[in-house]
Amino acid sequence: MAHDPWLEIRERADAVRREIETRLGVATPAPIVDAPEDKGAFALAAFGYAKALRRSPADIAKEAATVPAPAPFLALRADGGYVNFVLDPAAFAARVLASTQEMGESYGQSPVRPERVLLEHTSANPTGPLHVGRARNPIYGDALARTMRLAGYRVTTEYLVNDVGKQMVLQYWGTKRLTSQDVGPAEREKDDYRTVKFYQRATALMEGDPKVNGEVMALIQRFERGDAALTREVREVSEGVLRGILETLARIGVSYDSFFWESDLILDGSVRRVIDRLGGMSQEEDGARFLDLSEFGLEGDAAKYVFVTKLGTSLYTTRDIAYHLKKMERCDVGINVLGEDQKLTFSRLKAALRLMGVPWAPETIFYAFVGLPEGRLSTRKGRVVYLDDLLDEAVDRAYEEVRKRREDLSEERMREIAELVGVSAVRYNIARVQAEKRILFRWEEALSFEGSSAPFIQYSHARACGILEKAGALRKGNPALLVALAEQRLLRWIARFPSAVREAAETRRVHAIATFAADFAGVFNEFYRDCPVLTAEPELREARLALVDAARIVLQNALSSLGLKAPKEM
């Protein structure tokens, strides 16, 4: 268990716990919890034993503490109703550094797990540039993929490209029938910005002109019948927009293992097959077909799930069912990152899958929307902040900061660092918040470079790198010398990193890593203040260098599991 020193020590504590329980003669186990730092590594709460033993918790704790403590523990200490497991500082330091040195740059990595995970995220409709609201999806999804991989999961990421449906056909119609004079200039020279002008204009025209609506409806029906030539043309328009979106995502370090095109589900007949399979269980109304899902905890209109329109065309969820049937063949665990507006839709999808006798459904991570102080993001009302603009602004500001403090660097190097820092700051500020919580977008917060922020973590990393750079080659020091408070605290945080990664991966809560990383950076900064490294006595200096190197690796891997860069200087 060299990969996880904290788990290893915890299991020793757990063995002691069992012995305590045998000695006390209690049947129901009490939990081992992390103790407050000044009390020990772990603690056993004796309160739970009190009732069965008819003795006071303090009394029980006192007796329990007489059980001998195995290495690396120094002693068990009774404190009120608790038994605290006190570590031997030298033994603890030796164990942690043995682990980090064995794992090297991959410290934090857990052994590979058997299940194949297919993580679908982003899947934004290619109808325009990514705005900060939608950006939460790839930022969260990509960080989850990275964190899960570090925890040992085999993860494939996928973007479901929606190139089907009224929006997409309308967008296609716009690019065919309108000219750039009709729609006006794009805000940026990118395909997503160019095409969205056509889309917006076409939407406006369709709303005011039934003739346009008729043309679009006719196109949709051709499309749904599997007109391969038309499908290809519509898809080409989508591809252009997607290219623009992916360009933006590449800038923040997000990419995908695969893409799935929704139109393929129509061309290969799988949407048709889903419709046929659901047909027998459905009811008809005005030519449309629907399922009654009131068996599945849905009520009223929410239980009425229409999957074929009166024109015989499929709907988004119908195609999503076809997609999921294919998806499940390719993985053991499916995870979807979705906006919270998809909740009902998704429970309908799961219900429909169950009606079809499919026992499998993906897990879902729903994130709440990003709002603006003045209200909801709305492209139509012009109340929108594009991710590209946010990134440009962040990088500009980072450049000012770099220039202020690093006159020694070349212009090119300053630009590089500004890009790393600015982009990371934006990602961190979105990733750090629990998914279910609503984010109100404020420029000052999105661009924050101090306190709990990516630059704060990156700065600690750069400091560690700076020390190691000056120190030269690492020699083996004596870890037993690392007994100062700040050293022990840092060791504790280093030890807990692999567990923190696994916990975040298992609960699919990547913001926990964001919190961990910022706390860790704070702990490292305190060590930096209290424990001079380069000027310490030779043996202590070597030991501290090993500690700094371990901390450097934790910072680097914590940053990378969030998809953030770890520059050596900034």
Next chain:
RNA sequence: GGGCCUGUAGUCUAGCCUGGAUAGGACAGAGGCCUCCGGAGCCUCUGACCUGGGUUCGAAUCCCAGCAGGCCCGCCA
């Protein structure tokens, strides 16, 4: 009206799943720290669990009822 989610200092946020020791951190505010490895840093002070019940030795955490905000209840995606 119904369903789901969220309510923690002036502001933002962790802890809630799995109940346990003085509720952790950041911003803003006040005051301090570079003859010493990088001041995007560090230290000190101020300040919070939406309300009311319940369960429990013990509740920010679990349960119930309110209140406030968000999302949804399209033959859109």
